[in-house]
Amino acid sequence: MTDTSLVLKWLPPTSDGGSPLTEYLIERREVSKKAWQKVGAVDGKTTYIEACSLKKGTSYNFRITAQNQLGYGPAYSPEDVIVAGKRITPPSPPSNLQVADITSRSVTLQWAPPASTGGAELTGYIIEKMLQGTDKWEKVVTLDPSVTVHCIQNLKERSEFFFRVFTENPMGLSAPAESEKVSLKTHATVPSPPTSPLEVRPVGPNSIIVEWGIPESDGGAAIDGYIVAVRDSRKTMWMEVGQVGADTTRLIVKDMQEGHKYYVRVFARNEVGLSDPLETEEPVKVVRPPDYLEPGIAGPAHKDPTASLSLSTETLSSWMRDANMDADIRIYSRSSLLRRDEYFFRVWYYSRQLFK
Template sequence: MTSLSLGHVKLKDAGNYKLTLENSHGSVSLDVRVKVIGKPSPPQNLKVKEVTQNSVKLTWSPPAEDGGSSIISYHVEKRDPKRKMYTQVGETESCEFKVTRLFEGNEYVFQVTAENDIGIGEPAELSQGITPQSPYESPLKLNVKNITRNNLDLSWSAPKNDGGSAISGYIVERRTTYSPRWSKVNRTPIKETELHLEDLMEGEEFEFRVLAVNEAGYGRPSDPTQPIQFIISDLYAKPIVLHVGEATVIEVPFRGSPQPRPTWRFEGMHITENRKKYSETIYNMTSLTLSRVALEDAGTYTLLLENNFGSSQMSVRVIVLGNY
């Protein structure tokens, strides 16, 4: 009788063992295969593949030792660096997992364990904590212009840093000054860096902001606009018809927040005021007086309203007829 004792076997003790018996007449051998089953070793090459403002994607490789039994799944856990206790955030059969519902600016530590039929093995832990944050900057220079009673135009510049992934589009959000909640203006991202908005409620004050989108998700929003409320009269949809020597006063009521600065132009040029042609603004009413008009006074007069956060304009056409 012969025997071989293996005490406290480990996974590395698995393999083929050979027993050989010899005497003067020859030898005979017997192969014995020993299978050691245990929990798997830690996953390998645990890395962070992607970080956004509210998620972290982890990747890893299978354990060097599967414990003699196929890997069933991987368990992903997180903890606060100030605490020792982990909480499970997900389970997957693949070698990657996206941890979501994280808070931007909070630091997290992650670990991954492998499981086979015997149980869950030792963890692989990231060497340092990860802080979710936007992978790229917010859009720049958000500007509001061409504001009328119910419409306006927004424009902005692309972020300087796209986080290594091209910007695929933009989402515009708005809110009223009495609401803390932002709502999307466009449900699907647009590729242009401008947007025309229609059917806004007259007299309502709005704030706007823009978010860039790429494969990593939504970036940080731009600084919001100040409350926008431009109302400019459209009383002069039809031309003003005058005869040489006549006079008229073009009066335009307006409202804006903050209070806009009115400027009058003639054929795109700033008007040099004199006794025949001068403007006056009193609170929310601006006027342009044209007296003793001549044929050369015919053309397009434009009122431009501007403040630090946007602009709006309206035009009126003046026709001057000669005397018969």
């Protein structure tokens, strides 16, 4: 670059439209003006051009248009203006690179944009990894310049890695921002079961509330949530009736049969799988509480503060199993539905752990 000239470089389009590129058209415009002026044209294999006869200190917009045998595509125009006489350089490294999270097989990195873009628009970030004990860096991913956090998955368990992140602009790569040595967590297993007491009590003629304690061990991976299943004492099949997040240890189960007895079990879940269940030793009978009031009948408010949660959150809705089919069946018909009622259906794969 001089006071009155500069060299523009660019990357080819991601698609040539099914026809080889024949030409690039390069144009410029002073920021204070509306008219575009042709800088020049180069063949479809050339991705740079020297722009001359610029005014020192003047800000310019440039745009580049690719052409194939069918015509011109949409123009690419960087958002950043270019000032004649101002040198464009590779950007500085990403700022404040941090390891945000570590599991047994993944690492999450986060960073801030570089202190300097080098006078040009950023084109992205590049992440590389190196296994401890080797001297070989491997490219992990190229990210858009708007992305400043990324989870690197499927890493080798019980291993140690180094990571580095580059910033990129049309002039090239920055120096890398490098992490300290990252040790993956020890091999994770399923969590231990939720802890006692497992409290189950009716809160209506067709509903019960289930409460439990958090597991003693998360198995080396964070608890994702809990799954609640019930079984009618007269039947052998367990039914999943709800899931809640890791910060919730209660669930109201609706659509139960009044007068029926149910066994209840609760599973903890992490990224590895489900724990063994915490299960009631005796079935719980669904009965109408003595102080229960039918909807619409005025009366004193229910004194159980937990029961009021049944209407307060989406996570407390329950599901009842409708059918069980072989894995090769891809269609299902349900009859005997109530007119004008609305239903939700969901389909999931058989879980050997949940229904064993």
